[in-house]
Amino acid sequence: MSKLNETVPHRSFEALRRVDFRAGFRTMGMLPVLVILCGLIQAATIYVDGEGRFITAQNISIVAQQAAINTVLGAGMTLVILTGGIDLSVGSVLAASAVSAVLVSQVYGALGVVAALVIGLGLGLLNGALISSMRLPSFIVTLGSMTAIRGIARLLGSDTTVSNPELPFAFLGNGSVTVVPGLLSVPWLALIAGSVILACWFVLRRTIFGVRIYAVGGNAEAARLAGINVGAILLLVYGISGLLAGLGGVMSAAQLYSANGLQLGQSYELDAIAAVILGGTSFVGGIGTIWGTLIGALIIAVLSNGLILLGVSDIWQLIVKGLVIIGAVALDRYRLRGNPRT
Amino acid sequence: MLEMRRISKTFAGTKALHGVDLAIYPGEVHALMGENGAGKSTLMKILAGACSADPGGEIWMDGQRIEISSPLAARRHGIAIIYQELSLAPNLSVAENIHLGQEIGRAGILDRATMDRAAEAALRRLGANFGPRTSLAALSVAERQLVEIARAVHARSRILVMDEPTTALSSRETDYLFALIRELRAGGLAIIYISHRMAEVYELADRVSVLRDGTYVGSIQRGQIDPDTIVRMMVGRELSSFYKHEHRARLADTPTLEVRALGDGRRVHDCSFAIRAGEVLGLAGMVGAGRTELARLLFGAAGDKSGDIILEGITRYFHQPREAIAAGVAYLTEDRKIDGLFLDMAVADNIILCTIENDARFGGILDRARGRQRAVAAIRALGIRVASPTVGVGLLSGGNQQKVLLSRLLEAHPKVLILDEPTRGIDIGAKFEIYRIIDQLAGTGVAILLISSELAEIIGISDRVLVMREGRIAGELTGSEMNQENIVALATGSQASPARRAIQ
Numbered sequence: 001m002s003k004l005n006e007t008v009p010h011r012s013f014e015a016l017r018r019v020d021f022r023a024g025f026r027t028m029g030m031l032p033v034l035v036i037l038c039g040l041i042q043a044a045t046i047y048v049d050g051e052g053r054f055i056t057a058q059n060i061s062i063v064a065q066q067a068a069i070n071t072v073l074g075a076g077m078t079l080v081i082l083t084g085g086i087d088l089s090v091g092s093v094l095a096a097s098a099v100s101a102v103l104v105s106q107v108y109g110a111l112g113v114v115a116a117l118v119i120g121l122g123l124g125l126l127n128g129a130l131i132s133s134m135r136l137p138s139f140i141v142t143l144g145s146m147t148a149i150r151g152i153a154r155l156l157g158s159d160t161t162v163s164n165p166e167l168p169f170a171f172l173g174n175g176s177v178t179v180v181p182g183l184l185s186v187p188w189l190a191l192i193a194g195s196v197i198l199a200c201w202f203v204l205r206r207t208i209f210g211v212r213i214y215a216v217g218g219n220a221e222a223a224r225l226a227g228i229n230v231g232a233i234l235l236l237v238y239g240i241s242g243l244l245a246g247l248g249g250v251m252s253a254a255q256l257y258s259a260n261g262l263q264l265g266q267s268y269e270l271d272a273i274a275a276v277i278l279g280g281t282s283f284v285g286g287i288g289t290i291w292g293t294l295i296g297a298l299i300i301a302v303l304s305n306g307l308i309l310l311g312v313s314d315i316w317q318l319i320v321k322g323l324v325i326i327g328a329v330a331l332d333r334y335r336l337r338g339n340p341r342t
Numbered sequence: 343m344l345e346m347r348r349i350s351k352t353f354a355g356t357k358a359l360h361g362v363d364l365a366i367y368p369g370e371v372h373a374l375m376g377e378n379g380a381g382k383s384t385l386m387k388i389l390a391g392a393c394s395a396d397p398g399g400e401i402w403m404d405g406q407r408i409e410i411s412s413p414l415a416a417r418r419h420g421i422a423i424i425y426q427e428l429s430l431a432p433n434l435s436v437a438e439n440i441h442l443g444q445e446i447g448r449a450g451i452l453d454r455a456t457m458d459r460a461a462e463a464a465l466r467r468l469g470a471n472f473g474p475r476t477s478l479a480a481l482s483v484a485e486r487q488l489v490e491i492a493r494a495v496h497a498r499s500r501i502l503v504m505d506e507p508t509t510a511l512s513s514r515e516t517d518y519l520f521a522l523i524r525e526l527r528a529g530g531l532a533i534i535y536i537s538h539r540m541a542e543v544y545e546l547a548d549r550v551s552v553l554r555d556g557t558y559v560g561s562i563q564r565g566q567i568d569p570d571t572i573v574r575m576m577v578g579r580e581l582s583s584f585y586k587h588e589h590r591a592r593l594a595d596t597p598t599l600e601v602r603a604l605g606d607g608r609r610v611h612d613c614s615f616a617i618r619a620g621e622v623l624g625l626a627g628m629v630g631a632g633r634t635e636l637a638r639l640l641f642g643a644a645g646d647k648s649g650d651i652i653l654e655g656i657t658r659y660f661h662q663p664r665e666a667i668a669a670g671v672a673y674l675t676e677d678r679k680i681d682g683l684f685l686d687m688a689v690a691d692n693i694i695l696c697t698i699e700n701d702a703r704f705g706g707i708l709d710r711a712r713g714r715q716r717a718v719a720a721i722r723a724l725g726i727r728v729a730s731p732t733v734g735v736g737l738l739s740g741g742n743q744q745k746v747l748l749s750r751l752l753e754a755h756p757k758v759l760i761l762d763e764p765t766r767g768i769d770i771g772a773k774f775e776i777y778r779i780i781d782q783l784a785g786t787g788v789a790i791l792l793i794s795s796e797l798a799e800i801i802g803i804s805d806r807v808l809v810m811r812e813g814r815i816a817g818e819l820t821g822s823e824m825n826q827e828n829i830v831a832l833a834t835g836s837q838a839s840p841a842r843r844a845i846q
Contacts, residue, residue: 208698208706215695218684225643225673225681226696226750227664286686 030278030295037299041306053309061176061187067301068189069094069248073268074275074293075200076124076241081276082204083217083237084285085131085138090245091268092149093123097249098259099157102164105253109168116253117246123149124242131238132231138238146269153261163258173254189251196244200290213237217285274325275300299324343368343532344421344501349399351384351556358384359395362558364551366501371523371533373547377576377797377830381556382536386503389534390423391416414443422494423503430478430486437461437474440493464496468522484515491522502526503534508542509630520546538628540569540836552576569836573827585777585802589620589784596655598789599671599758601640604649609635611813613649617758617789622780624804625793626829632813633793634676637760640791641673642666654757667696672756674747676763676793682747683735690717690731692746697753720749724779741772748779759783762793777803797826809833 042054053059073090080087097116105112123145130141172192176185204210215223216233224230248268253259278296281288303324307317344366351359359381366372376382388395391410401408403419410416416423430439437454438445440461446453461474470488478486487507494502504523508516523533523546537543543550544567551561552575559575597616605611609632617623627633638644640651642660651658653669660666663673675682684692694701694713701713717731724745728738735746744764751759761780765773780803784790794800800807807819809832816832819825830836 206708206710208702208708211691211695211698211708214687214691215684218686219681221681222675222684225641225663225675227662227667228695229662229664286684 030280030292030299034295034299034302037302037306041302041309044306044310048310054306057184059305059309061185061190063298063301063305064190064193065187066305067297068187068193069251070268070271070275070300071193071294071297072196072244072248072251073272074279074297075196075290076244077269077272077276078200078279078281078288078290078293079204079213079237080138080241081217081273081281081283082213082285082288083234084220085234085237086142086273087124087127087138087238087241088142088269089123089127089146089149090241090248090272091265092146092153093120093242093245094248094252094265094268095259095261096120096123096149096153096156097246098253098264099153099162099249099261101250101253102162102167102257102259103156105164105167105169106162112167112253113169113250116249117243120246120249121239121243124245125235125239127242128235128238132234150261153264155261157259157261159261161258161260163256165257167254167257169250169254170257171254173251173256189255192247192251196247197290197294204290209233209236214286217287219286271300274321278325343404345400345402346385346389347400347402349385349388349401350396351381351388351393352396357556359388359556361399362553362556364558366532366534368500368532369527369530370548371527371535371546373543373550374534374536374553375538375543375550375572375576376553377795380553380576382553383505384556385553386423386505386534386536389416389421389501389503417497417499420498420500421503422497422499422501423505424487424490424494424507425505430489432479434478435474436465436472436476436478436481436489436492439478439489440464440474440496442493444497460496461492464492467495468492482515483510484512484519487511487519488522491526495526499531501532501534503536505536506538507535508537508539516542538834540572540834543567543572544569569831569834570827573830573834573836576826576830585799587781587803589622589781598654599791600650600652602650602652604636604639604647604651605813606635606639606644606647609813610639610647613810613815615808615815615818617791619757619787619789620784621806622784622790622792622804624800624807625791625810626795626797626800626807627810627816627833629795631810631833633810634762635813636810637673637762637791637793640666641671641760643673667754667756670755670757671760672751672754672758673760674751674762674764676766678740678743678747683743685734685736687735688732689721689726689728689735689738689746690714692735693717693720693731693749693753696750716753720753724749724752725775739768739772741768741775744768744772744776745779748776752783756788758789758791760791760793763795764792765794765796765799773799797829800829801826811835 038055042052045051045053073094076090077087097120100119101112101116104115127142127145130136131138172188176187177191178185204213212223212228212233215226215228216230220230252264275296276288276293277283278299279288279292279294281292300321303321304317307320346362346364348361348363349359350357350361362381362385364385374382384393387393389401389410391413394411401410408419410419431442434442437458441457446456446460458474465472465474468488468491470485470492472481472485478489481489491502507519511519527533535543535546547567548564549561550567550572552559552572554576562571597618600616602614604613613636615623625633625636635644639647641663642665643663651660653671658669660669666673679685684695690713694716698708698713701709701716703709714731721728721731726742726745726749728742735743738746748764764780765776768776780790780792792800792804801824804824807824807829809816809819809829811833816835819828
């Protein structure tokens with residue numbers, strides 16, 4: 001048997017370099033876009049108002065809070081999309097668990113958090129069970145559950161806004177942790193979102209489960225033939241997405257002291273998907289990172305915040321946001337060109 | 343009428359065709375035969391304009407040199423091809439399919455009435471019992487084939503190429519197709535007929551041309567067609583010292599793996615055999631004979647089955663591949679890109695994926711360093727040429743990809759190793775190395791089932807050979823019976839060969 005060859009042919013070296021560039025682009029991809037976007041908005045506020053109102057400690061803290069819930073939903077969505085699926089139900093799950101959190105907190109106080117997480121996890125596992133055991137397409141299952149769970153959310157709160165002015169976990173939504181007194185404090189919401197991102201990074205990079213998520217998304221049939229229980233992986237992934245939507249419900253309830261089954265979380269799933277795609281995760285599955293999703297969620301939050309600061313009407317905000325998402329998908333295409341799988 | 347001269351074709355460095363000559367006359371059924379990979383399909387693709395020949399080859403028609411640069415050009419010259427996988431749109435009607443790409447209309451508006459009339463005329467000529475408005479989805483495979491032929495008739499094609507047209511047909515449908523082919527021949531059409539089935543060629547062909555390893559071996563006329571001659575032409579004579587065979591099967595009391603009456607009721611029927619430790623059992627047969635289906639059934643990858651699988655004396659029933667892997671059965675899939683490798687993932691991850699539990703600490707947390715060590719050891723053991731274990735496996739050559747996949751299986755320390763076409767699409771040097779790896783594994787006591795369409799390979803490294811035909815084991819060959827003529831005879835079911843004696 002021949003020994004490990006130290007030299008590789010010239011041509012494959014070239015290929016390696018090119019792919020390294022692409023891989024770098026893949027993970028770093030949108031970070032420059034985020035930086036440029038921040039710079040542009042800062043410059044525009046200086047131009048309009050004579051002073052930079054975007055990059056201030058206070059505004060950055062606001063952006064972080066605005067991005068937090070979408071980051072958490074996007075983290076769950078990243079796992080799902082990495083397996084080649086989609087979860088359209090996260091907005092409805094968020095609403096249902098926020099309503100439950102408030103209702104339970106009226107009687108049992110802080111147990112409302114647990115209730116919301118359990119409901120989110122349960123609904124997510126239900127999605128996962130339908131997708132993995134009955135082999136239904138995830139798009140259709142979660143499209144259905146998005147509608148049905150929206151109904152459940154309204155049912156739970158008798159189609160009214162439920163509220164609790166004494167919400168014991170309201171500090172999660174509005175409080176901050178002081179890191180350096182008088183100088184730096186981090187909102188709880190941002191802290192939660194950051195922890196979720198770190199946890200997902202750990203799962204994806206450092207656990208068996210994480211490697212298998214990539215394997216299932218990269219080639220489900222090969223994964224099955226390699227002895228991976230594909231159904232179990234899918235079940236867990238949708239369960240996690242539901243759990244994180246439940247956490248999003250807690251965060252949202254904590255922010256508002258209340259929850260409304262009809263309005264809360266409307267079209268949040270689309271923002272979450274947009275964050276994942278902006279972050280460079282491929283819709284085909286198997287390619288993507290959690291850091292990309294964080295950057296994607298920040299881009300969306302910065303864009304909204306900046307357009308508001310500049311006094312752009314919300315109609316134009318929608319149009320700009322939409323165009324940015326389409327531009328990102330065009331980038332996705334460029335990235336996938338020359339992919340060995342195509 | 344048609345002459346192809348000195349046609350060569352090079353795919354990514356390997357030569358698929360070496361200066362092939364072929365002459366076709368009007369009103370003949372010209373059978374084209376050869377082993378899998380002999381170059382038949384490539385030659386026909388060149389004729390169809392689906393791929394272009396290397397410079398130097400010429401195609402002449404009616405005494406004039408023509409260029410076939412695209413499928414459209416082929417159609418303009420009256421060449422029509424019916425592929426194994428029919429190229430029709432199931433969501434359209436029969437008439438729309440017949441006119442596909444040549445729709446009749448004015449200013450972009452379809453003239454359905456004219457299209458239907460023309461389609462109807464072609465269908466009637468062929469004796470079809472369905473009309474032009476029928477949706478293609480409602481038709482059987484045989485009827486769809488008829489639509490393809492109708493398309494060729496409608497386009498006034500003069501040469502019709504049929505690639506294994508009877509694979510999916512019942513015997514009655516086949517009879518009908520043959521009658522139709524004879525009728526078309528009487529009408530002056532030239533038909534190039536590709537088939538593995540000796541009986542069909544014998545019944546139908548006016549002339550037989552044989553390809554082997556991309557070269558033209560020769561043609562024989564109707565009077566001289568006999569199975570033995572064709573088989574000899576197909577397999578050739580030279581057997582090299584290319585194959586390594588130093589291991590010796592162990593004479594244990596119980597075989598490592600015994601399979602009894604395994605079947606799925608569809609493509610595999612009543613297959614029984616046994617493999618001992620340290621033995622390489624070859625499984626030969628034509629494409630579609632059910633070899634891969636048998637392997638997947640054995641591996642628990644193909645759903646319901648009947649029959650028993652006895653591994654080291656214990657009867658097992660594998661519902662899922664992971665159960666088979668846990669029991670010590672590993673399967674190298676036929677197509678490493680489609681259902682083997684994770685092309686986006688690193689070489690290291692591809693190698694350790696199956697046995698990743700070994701690298702994990704409590705709670706499924708990975709020890710990446712340990713995994714990498716294991717991957718590096720595997721890369722060294724099989725001599726995989728890669729700059730670093732973190733390189734994406736999609737960038738490797740076919741041979742190195744195959745070795746990555748093989749080392750993933752070996753990480754699980756299998757007792758039974760099923761190798762499905764382990765050397766397909768890899769270069770000669772990598773083949774050589776894979777043969778050595780197989781021989782060494784057998785030497786360490788692994789029981790190996792080798793599926794291969796390359797006869798020389800299967801004879802060169804197997805201890806015994808099973809031959810499958812139409813989902814059943816047609817016979818077993820050992821010792822000196824293991825030659826190419828006997829295998830081809832069993833695989834095609836030709837009557838006149840002495841190998842018939844080997845069938846129980």
